[in-house]
Amino acid sequence: VLREEALATLRLRAGGVYVDATFGAGGYTRAMLQAADCRVIAFDRDPGARAFAAPLMAQYPDRLTLIEAPFSRMDTEVRALGPSMVDGVVLDIGVSSMQLDEAERGFSFRQDGPLDMRMGAGGPSAADLVNRESEARLADIFYYFGEERFARVIARAIVTARQASPITTTRQLADLIAGCIRVRPQDIHPATRSFQALRIAVNDELGELASALHAAERLLAPDGVLSVVTFHSLEDRIVKTFFNARSGRTQGGSRHQPVLVEPKPTFRIDGKWPISPSHAELVANPRARSAKLRAGIRTSLEATAADTSVMALAALPEPKRGRR
Numbered sequence: 469v470l471r472e473e474a475l476a477t478l479r480l481r482a483g484g485v486y487v488d489a490t491f492g493a494g495g496y497t498r499a500m501l502q503a504a505d506c507r508v509i510a511f512d513r514d515p516g517a518r519a520f521a522a523p524l525m526a527q528y529p530d531r532l533t534l535i536e537a538p539f540s541r542m543d544t545e546v547r548a549l550g551p552s553m554v555d556g557v558v559l560d561i562g563v564s565s566m567q568l569d570e571a572e573r574g575f576s577f578r579q580d581g582p583l584d585m586r587m588g589a590g591g592p593s594a595a596d597l598v599n600r601e602s603e604a605r606l607a608d609i610f611y612y613f614g615e616e617r618f619a620r621v622i623a624r625a626i627v628t629a630r631q632a633s634p635i636t637t638t639r640q641l642a643d644l645i646a647g648c649i650r651v652r653p654q655d656i657h658p659a660t661r662s663f664q665a666l667r668i669a670v671n672d673e674l675g676e677l678a679s680a681l682h683a684a685e686r687l688l689a690p691d692g693v694l695s696v697v698t699f700h701s702l703e704d705r706i707v708k709t710f711f712n713a714r715s716g717r718t719q720g721g722s723r724h725q726p727v728l729v730e731p732k733p734t735f736r737i738d739g740k741w742p743i744s745p746s747h748a749e750l751v752a753n754p755r756a757r758s759a760k761l762r763a764g765i766r767t768s769l770e771a772t773a774a775d776t777s778v779m780a781l782a783a784l785p786e787p788k789r790g791r792r
C-alpha cells in the first residue's frame with residue numbers, strides 16, 4: 469500500500485544510507501535497493517523477517533543489514549553499526565500479511581489459533597492480557613485502541629467467561645465478542661475492533677510509533693526525509709500531530725501563558741498531506757481504505773525532548789483512582 473508514493477518521497481540516491489524501519493517481507497527494501505546504489509539498514513522485531521532478508525543480502529552484498537529490534541531504538545542501533553546519520557527513514561506501520569495469515573500467530577479472528585498476537589519474541593501475549601487485566605483496563609483497551617462502542621459490555625463478558633475457564637484461542641474470543649454485539653449483515657465482523665485493540669496493546673504499537681518518530685528525528689541528516697505510511701486513524705493522528713508540532717505549525721502556549729521560546733522547527737513540510745491510496749489500489753486491497761502517507765524533511769536544527777502531546781496520544785489514560 470502506498471509503496472511507490474512513500475519511496476518517491478525519499479529521493480533515493482547512490483551512496484545514501486536509508487532506514488526501512490518495517491522490513492516485513494522486504495517489499496520496500498527490495499524496491500529501494502533496486503532504485504539506487506544505496507545502503508539499507510532494515511528493522512523488524514519479528515524473527516520471521518530473516519528468511520525474507522537472506523536472498524536480498526545474497527543479491528545485494530554489503531548493501532543490506534537487518535536488525536531484529538524494535539524500531540523505537542533505530543537511532544542507537546544504527547549508530548552502534550557505524551553511521552551517525554541517515555538520509556531517509558521509511559515506516560510502513562501495521563501487521564504484515566504473513567503475520568495475519570499464520571493462524572498460530574493468533575492475529576486473526578478468521579482462523580482459529582492460540583490467542584497470541586506478539587509481533588516479536590517475548591512479552592505478554594493477548595491471552596495474558598485477556599485473562600489477567602482488570603475489567604476496567606480491558607474496557608479502556610477496547611475503547612481507546614479499538615474505538616469500540618461496546619467496550620464495557622465486551623470487557624464484562626470476558627471477565628465473566630474467564631471465571632469458568634481461561635480464554636486461550638482466537639475462536640473462543642471472537643465467538644464471545646460476537647455473542648455480545650448485535651450486528652447487521654453489512655457490518656464488519658464484530659470482533660474486528662477488539663482484535664485490533666488487543667494487538668495494539670500487546671505490541672505497544674502506538675508507543676512504538678511515537679518513539680520511532682522521535683528516534684528518526686535524532687537520526688536524520690539535514691534534508692533527510694521521514695516518510696510514514698499508517699493503516700488507521702489512531703496512527704495517523706500521532707504522525708500528523710508530530711509533524712505539526714515539529715514543523716512549528718502548532719503554537720504552544722495561550723493568551724495567559726505565552727510561549728517564551730520561539731519554536732525551532734526540526735522538520736519542513738512541503739506539499740499537501742496526507743496522501744491516500746489510489747482507487748486502483750483500494751480495489752485490489754480494500755483493507756487499505758484508511759491508509760495514509762505523510763512525509764517531512766529534516767531541517768538542521770537540533771532535535772529536542774519528545775513532544776508530550778504526541779506521546780500522550782499513544783498511551784491509555786491513567787487509571788482513575790478507585791475505579792480499578
Ligand SMILES: C[S@@+](CC[C@H](N)C(=O)[O-])C[C@H]1O[C@@H](n2cnc3c(N)ncnc32)[C@H](O)[C@@H]1O
Pocket residue numbers: 489490491492493494495496497511512513514517537538539540560561562563564565587676677
Ligand atoms: C506492514 S508490515 C511491513 C511490510 C513491508 N513494508 C514489506 O514491503 O514487506 C509491518 C512490519 O513491521 C514490523 N513491526 C511492527 N512494529 C514494529 C516495531 N515496533 N519494531 C520493529 N518492527 C516492527 C512487523 O513485524 C511487520 O513485519
